[in-house]
Amino acid sequence: MRIKTSNSELMKTLSNIGKVISSKPIEQILSNVLIRIDEKINLIGTNLEQGIECVLEGEINDLSDGVREVVLPFSILRDIVSKLDMNDTTEIELSSKKGVIKQKNASYSLNCFNPEAFAILPKIEEKLSFSLNLSFLRFLIENTIFAASKKEESRKEFKGVLIDSKDGFINFVATDSTALALNKKQAELPEMSFIIPWRALDIFSKIDTGKDDNVKVISDGNSMKFMLSNLTLISLLINGKFPAYETVIPESFEYSAEVNKDDFLKSLKRVNILASKGNERINLTFSNGFVEIESASTEVGEGKEKVQCNANTEISIQFYSEKLINGIEHVPSQTVLFGINGPLHPVLIKGQDNDSYVYVIMPQKPSE
Template sequence: MRIKAKTSELTKAVSNVGKVISGKSVDLILENILLEVNNKLTLTTTNLEQAMKYSIDVEVEEFGEELKTILPYDILRDIVPKFKGEYVQLDIKEKKATIKEDSGEFTLHTFNPEAFAVIPEVEGIINFTLTFGTLKELIENTIFAAAKKEESRREFKGVYFDIKDEYVNLVATDSTALALNRINEAGLPKTSFIVPWKALDIFIHLSYENETTVKIEIAESNIKFSLPNLSLTSLLINGQFPQYESVIPQDPEFYGKVAKNVLMDALDIIEVFAKKGTGRIIFTFTHGSLIVESSSSDIGQGKKIIPCETNAEVSLQFYAEKIIDGIEHVKDDTVFFGIQGPLHPVLVKGVESNDYLYVIMPQKPIE
């Protein structure tokens, strides 16, 4: 079968499906792309936990039977973006594929498509839609708090979707910090499930307009996100997510309010000392000020004093990366800290909004 495709569309398709390929698979067939030709050209990749399909329109120049074949992803990734012509021609046969563009001709060996993992169809028990921009923002404001280490509890290696009371709540935690982002969205079915962070990381790196509709289908053990030309499927995590609402401090006795831009500027500098030392940053709330400091036995000590409205007199120690991540995602211009004591969970959020909340455990001082 011989087909002609737009170079730009083929480049976009290869780039998107490549996001699923891990590059670490012991099964080399999972490092490649399944091509299916019928009335469209569909590219499919999988890592056995996630799978992506991307379809593009093509012009059929020589008809044949509907065809499946496997081509090496790394070669397609490296050569297709280098093509200068508007179109490329693919002549796909049983054991080889020839790609032609302008004056170039490139022949690639193909692999047996029967060896490719079967991608189960998701027959959604629950279906709903969100816009791409809304879902992407929800994910970005929570995924950073999910556990990335292999030895972590499986339910911590994902983002918990909790849809109820006309809210879509996304929650992630690694047991030392928790991020919650939510939006008011009436009319959605009440449901809850845990999506692996790897699947959501793939999703947020897709390129779509914010207004694009995303259809979400949830079955018993998997989920499917459908966008124009593309579908992303993932297994769900089978586990019991913690009762996150009980973790969020209610009506903390002490507080601090500080301008976000001023605080982030201070953290940007102090983090340099933390990285060279203990990895910690100390926050000291006192007399209308917040002292942000860290030290290293190798390079010395850094300290910034910034204005802060507070009724607290307390020092708190945080791992630098975790406290910076939590503050960075606050949407308001002013950051609110809810404090109970030096070793109690600290609430971080915007002064004006409760749609984003971050809860972090301070660390015991190093003796």
């Protein structure tokens, strides 16, 4: 069989597929891409936990040999395609033994692998389904996944994002036990509660679709499928119990403070340069008029800055700097509000007159 397509379209498709293909797969066959021909040209990649199937726009010719599926080495195919002319057409001749990539005077022959050894993406029974706008879904993802744990040794629930829909709202929640991010948006959806790996959502948010679209999401309770017009992402769900996040969020505060987001963030990032490497911490001392930001390293030195602040008390609190900076960056307002109950109690961070994003962070003991 032969297929002919725009090289730029082929490169975009391979880039999307590559988001699930590991450079060090647990099985060698998972470092490959499956090309399947039915009525369309389908490219499939998987790492067993997540899988992507993309429809490649192009022509299908000469199916007389009966070959409908071939497996090619992904990284080599991608590297060849990336070096070809993006403004030209690429032709791929496929047989059970060889895949030949052609463009102008260039020709590259790759050995094929047995498609029967390739992991098939699971079929998902549609027990639950809903649709969301792609931009809306990406917004929820990008403003939540940063708070999930990236450590392999963490509890599995902490390596996921809770998608919780009830009472006319959809909540995206992530935590690593020391900080929690909640994004809450109005959406008339069926009631549901799933934990999906943060990596699956990260992959989906970075997919190049070329346009805004609606995403159909279906689930059978074990897996979740995100469906666009020319791309499908499937991921296993995390079977576990997510922490009762609503009980973690403080409802009242003894002290409060507010700062300008841009000024505060710039100072945080500058002062953080002086924090001890491997144990980056920042100390905040709130007072009426200013918040003093301070960090120090015995090897390098110390840094201090003051930023204008409105506060109803004087209190000093220490945080892991990366977690504090990440939380502040996603506040959807130019005024950042702090809700404080003491130097070792959870601190709530949100935007002024905006409850759609809430961030809760645990302070650290200064002596640690």
